[in-house]
Amino acid sequence: MPVRKFKKLTRAFYNRPTLEVAPDLLGKYLVYNSPRGKLSAKIVEVEAYIGQDDPACHAARGLTKRNAVMFGPPGVAYIYFVYGMYYCLNFVTEPEGIPAAVLLRAAEPAEGEDIMRQLSPGKNGCDLLNGPGKLCRSFGLTRDQNGLDLIDDYMYLEDRAVVIAEIGQSSRVGVKVGKDRRWRFYDRISKAISK
DNA sequence: TGAATGATGCGCT
DNA sequence: GCGCATCATTCAT
Numbered sequence: 001m002p003v004r005k006f007k008k009l010t011r012a013f014y015n016r017p018t019l020e021v022a023p024d025l026l027g028k029y030l031v032y033n034s035p036r037g038k039l040s041a042k043i044v045e046v047e048a049y050i051g052q053d054d055p056a057c058h059a060a061r062g063l064t065k066r067n068a069v070m071f072g073p074p075g076v077a078y079i080y081f082v083y084g085m086y087y088c089l090n091f092v093t094e095p096e097g098i099p100a101a102v103l104l105r106a107a108e109p110a111e112g113e114d115i116m117r118q119l120s121p122g123k124n125g126c127d128l129l130n131g132p133g134k135l136c137r138s139f140g141l142t143r144d145q146n147g148l149d150l151i152d153d154y155m156y157l158e159d160r161a162v163v164i165a166e167i168g169q170s171s172r173v174g175v176k177v178g179k180d181r182r183w184r185f186y187d188r189i190s191k192a193i194s195k
Numbered sequence: 196t197g198a199a200t201g202a203t204g205c206g207c208t
Numbered sequence: 209g210c211g212c213a214t215c216a217t218t219c220a221t
Contacts, residue, residue, distance in 0.1 A: 047213070049213070056213070057213090058213080080213085082212060082213070082214065083212065083213095083214050083215080084212090084214095085214080085215085086214050086215075088213060088214085090213090103213060105213085131214070131215070132213070132214075133214045133215060134214085134215075172213070173213075173214095174212090174213055174214070175213060176212095194214095195215085
């Protein structure tokens with residue numbers, strides 16, 4: 001058994017109402033044992049997408065090949081391709097059968113920043129991860145990692161007992177429908193918030 | 196500092 | 209074809 005300094009989040013963490021999971025994710029660490037080496041980052045901005053009644057959710061029009069992971073068990077990575085060149089990383093929430101997920105929008109680099117710089121040439125520090133597309137590029141995440149179980153050691157979330165002093169809340173970025181749902185949560189102190 | 200726009204490919208109508 | 213849970217660049221103020 002590997003010695004763990006910090007606690008890995010269990011499936012029970014994700015198997016809850018999405019609006020409880022989303023703010024809880026702030027301050028947690030995303031750890032990815034990538035082929036290039038270990039990467040980690042502190043989560044500072046997320047958005048919730050919940051079920052078939054949420055018009056901005058990919059699952060609003062039912063089950064498709066693309067969004068199938070969201071209908072599956074919680075604690076799984078949902079990664080999709082968008083705008084012809086970017087990927088976005090989500091964490092599936094709620095019991096199996098309920099399509100919901102939390103989009104990871106921004107984080108602060110912790111371990112493996114040199115690897116992130118290789119993947120995103122010309123970027124440094126917070127500019128490496130301050131947006132969902134850039135985050136996936138700097139972590140080297142693609143469709144290949146879609147469906148990864150976050151309970152395994154390949155990629156997971158870790159509780160390093162960080163407390164977020166001020167949590168902000170707002171409408172979600174880049175969505176045209178469902179603006180009344182203020183389901184974006186972010187660390188007001190962080191300098192790594194997306195633009 | 197903010198608005199407009201092009202890059203780019205895939206899934207859905 | 210159209211629209212997209214984006215980003216970097218350009219142009220205007």
